[in-house]
Amino acid sequence: MTLAARDADFRQRLDDIIAAHRDREGPLLPILHDVQAEWGHIPEQAQPLIAVALGMTRAEVHGVVSFYHDFRERPAGRHVLRLCRAEACQSMGADALADQLRAALGLDWHQTSADGRLTLEPVFCLGLCACAPSAQLGDRLLGRATLEKVRRMVAEVGA
Amino acid sequence: MRVWVPLDAAARALGADEVAAALARDFTVTRNGTRGMIWLEPLVEVERDGIRYGYGPVAAQDVEGLMQAIRSGNDHPLALGPVEDLPWMQAQQRLTFARVGIIDPLSLSEFEAHGGLAGLVRAIEIGPRRIIDELTQSGLRGRGGAGFPTGIKWQTVADAPGARKYIVCNADEGDSGSFADRMLMEGDPLTLIEGMVIAGIATGAVQGYVYVRSEYPDAIRVLEAAIGKARQAGILGPSVLGSEHAFEIELRVGAGAYICGEETSLLNSLEGRRGTVRAKPPIPALEGFLGRPTVVNNVISLGTVPWILTHGGAEYARLGIGRSKGTIPIQLSGNVRHAGLFEAPFGMTLGQIINDIGGGTASGRPVKAAQVGGPLGAYVPHWNFDVPFGYEELAGRDGLLGHAGITVFDDSADMLKLARFAMEFCAAESCGKCTPCRIGSVRGVETIDRIAAGDPQAIELLTDLCHTMKWGSLCALGGFAPFPVMSALTHFPQDFNGRNQPRQEAAE
Numbered sequence: 001m002t003l004a005a006r007d008a009d010f011r012q013r014l015d016d017i018i019a020a021h022r023d024r025e026g027p028l029l030p031i032l033h034d035v036q037a038e039w040g041h042i043p044e045q046a047q048p049l050i051a052v053a054l055g056m057t058r059a060e061v062h063g064v065v066s067f068y069h070d071f072r073e074r075p076a077g078r079h080v081l082r083l084c085r086a087e088a089c090q091s092m093g094a095d096a097l098a099d100q101l102r103a104a105l106g107l108d109w110h111q112t113s114a115d116g117r118l119t120l121e122p123v124f125c126l127g128l129c130a131c132a133p134s135a136q137l138g139d140r141l142l143g144r145a146t147l148e149k150v151r152r153m154v155a156e157v158g159a
Numbered sequence: 160m161r162v163w164v165p166l167d168a169a170a171r172a173l174g175a176d177e178v179a180a181a182l183a184r185d186f187t188v189t190r191n192g193t194r195g196m197i198w199l200e201p202l203v204e205v206e207r208d209g210i211r212y213g214y215g216p217v218a219a220q221d222v223e224g225l226m227q228a229i230r231s232g233n234d235h236p237l238a239l240g241p242v243e244d245l246p247w248m249q250a251q252q253r254l255t256f257a258r259v260g261i262i263d264p265l266s267l268s269e270f271e272a273h274g275g276l277a278g279l280v281r282a283i284e285i286g287p288r289r290i291i292d293e294l295t296q297s298g299l300r301g302r303g304g305a306g307f308p309t310g311i312k313w314q315t316v317a318d319a320p321g322a323r324k325y326i327v328c329n330a331d332e333g334d335s336g337s338f339a340d341r342m343l344m345e346g347d348p349l350t351l352i353e354g355m356v357i358a359g360i361a362t363g364a365v366q367g368y369v370y371v372r373s374e375y376p377d378a379i380r381v382l383e384a385a386i387g388k389a390r391q392a393g394i395l396g397p398s399v400l401g402s403e404h405a406f407e408i409e410l411r412v413g414a415g416a417y418i419c420g421e422e423t424s425l426l427n428s429l430e431g432r433r434g435t436v437r438a439k440p441p442i443p444a445l446e447g448f449l450g451r452p453t454v455v456n457n458v459i460s461l462g463t464v465p466w467i468l469t470h471g472g473a474e475y476a477r478l479g480i481g482r483s484k485g486t487i488p489i490q491l492s493g494n495v496r497h498a499g500l501f502e503a504p505f506g507m508t509l510g511q512i513i514n515d516i517g518g519g520t521a522s523g524r525p526v527k528a529a530q531v532g533g534p535l536g537a538y539v540p541h542w543n544f545d546v547p548f549g550y551e552e553l554a555g556r557d558g559l560l561g562h563a564g565i566t567v568f569d570d571s572a573d574m575l576k577l578a579r580f581a582m583e584f585c586a587a588e589s590c591g592k593c594t595p596c597r598i599g600s601v602r603g604v605e606t607i608d609r610i611a612a613g614d615p616q617a618i619e620l621l622t623d624l625c626h627t628m629k630w631g632s633l634c635a636l637g638g639f640a641p642f643p644v645m646s647a648l649t650h651f652p653q654d655f656n657g658r659n660q661p662r663q664e665a666a667e
């Protein structure tokens with residue numbers, strides 16, 4: 001696909017997303033969620049277009065994008081592994097598990113593997129405090145996580 | 160024969176989907192919420208002669224043998240007997256969670272058969288003034304942490320001038336050790352919807368928003384489906400249950416910011432802005448979402464309203480102690496043998512909850528302390544476990560009830576490390592609006608590192624810093640972060656003294 005065609009495609013899709021939400025009370029977050037679902041991150045060129053459509057400044061939109069942990073300005077790996085680091089998980093050995101896992105995967109927090117398959121992220125509470133420590137890979141949740149269980153889960157999705 | 164397997168996120172994290180899929184080959188499987196006995200999840204229930212028998216915790220490889228036992232009626236090593244007779248269930252008084260784990264969360268007929276909608280029907284009958292009277296009489300206080308009387312909040316919004324008002328449900332349950340909101344949204348979402356509609360009728364609001372954290376995809380899915388069902392059934396829409404009241408609910412998903420659990424940050428976020436704190440006054444009840452009068456209540460508060468309307472405020476107020484009326488869904492987690500959700504009237508002591516109900520630590524080691532009320536709650540040392548579970552009672556021991564989560568730690572816990580984590584968390588999640596929180600938390604981490612490195616003067620500095628944060632911060636994030644820090648320092652000074660080796664930095 002030519003660059004121009006891809007550009008037109010991008011504009012069309014973005015316009016659709018904006019149109020779907022712009023009449024809501026407070027449309028920016030729903031728009032950003034959909035943009036991220038579409039492209040895996042918030043593309044830089046989307047921000048001024050969203051700003052114009054909502055009558056905001058670019059700085060305001062960028063301020064929102066950068067404020068929230070969920071929004072990425074660059075794509076993550078194909079699979080995102082999140083490990084809970086909050087207190088309930090800590091009380092059940094989450095820190096040791098995190099150390100083991102980072103060594104086993106060769107990844108530090110927020111890093112993506114060289115082959116682009118896996119990104120490792122910390123998370124503060126998945127609400128699985130009663131079966132700590134917990135982890136999440138894509139949509140899959142893991143309670144009473146161990147190094148063995150996390151590695152198996154990662155292997156199952158081919159990450 | 161009917162078989163239940165929970166769809167609750169915790170049960171799913173322990174393999175419930177695999178178990179349900181295996182059982183579905185032979186039985187009709189209903190996915191229910193969890194009973195709250197997370198150590199028994201996945202808990203499979205089978206109905207015989209109108210009684211539900213439990214098996215758990217069931218792994219996928221147990222299913223084959225389990226199916227044979229179910230069909231033949233023979234005994235099985237995982238058999239627990241009638242679920243309602245288990246000590247954990249017997250010791251509770253489940254009002255808010257009465258239906259959770261029992262019904263199919265998305266079945267309107269089961270919801271109604273178990274008392275659903277009765278509160279809303281009565282609310283429509285008695286009208287706004289008497290709804291608020293019932294609520295005030297119940298003594299219900301905001302279960303999200305602040306403990307503000309719900310009746311007064313609703314009265315303020317009802318009295319506020321303005322043609323358009325809002326009901327905003329705070330479902331941004333970000334506190335570690337808290338999962339009651341998630342469990343209610345996944346296990347009985349219609350009760351939350353019912354509570355919000357009642358709030359709308361009471362205050363004159365016709366639009367509600369539920370702001371759910373993005374870390375709860377299961378809750379989002381179930382609640383979205385429940386809103387659709389409620390709309391179809393006329394519980395939502397231009398004429399609620401055929402009455403003259405209109406009410407609509409829209410679900411909004413947060414974007415991973417702890418601070419958005421603070422009500423004014425939540426409102427900014429809902430409006431599509433950075434989730435920074437607003438200075439109060441004006442209070443949201445007068446100038447909330449888009450500057451209009453807004454009720455902001457958390458999931459459990461709103462989810463308790465239908466029970467109060469059905470049974471009367473006086474009935475609710477009979478339970479509890481002092482100014483802590485009714486029941487509280489206690490979330491027991493961390494290093495505890497029986498972790499889960501336990502709903503009981505206020506007033507049990509912390510020791511009863513942790514040792515009798517929770518069965519002590521999961522590791523089998525002695526309990527050292529419990530953090531009560533989330534990441535901003537105090538660490539209560541085991542020698543203070545005689546404190547009764549109530550708002551004023553905990554405050555009297557420099558603690559807070561918060562969202563009623565209790566996270567248990569055994570004697571291997573390093574209190575300096577936990578205090579450092581509290582400051583680090585505050586630094587990472589500060590919205591940046593006020594200096595004591597934004598700068599204080601960063602300096603707090605540094606100061607704790609100095610203590611760890613053996614600088615005794617840093618203890619005094621940390622104490623002073625905590626004082627500044629407590630009294631100078633705009634909201635509870637900076638204002639309450641001193642609770643975990645100072646409680647750890649006060650009760651466990653030995654964990655702070657005598658360290659002269661530089662500590663390993665935390666991972667981030």
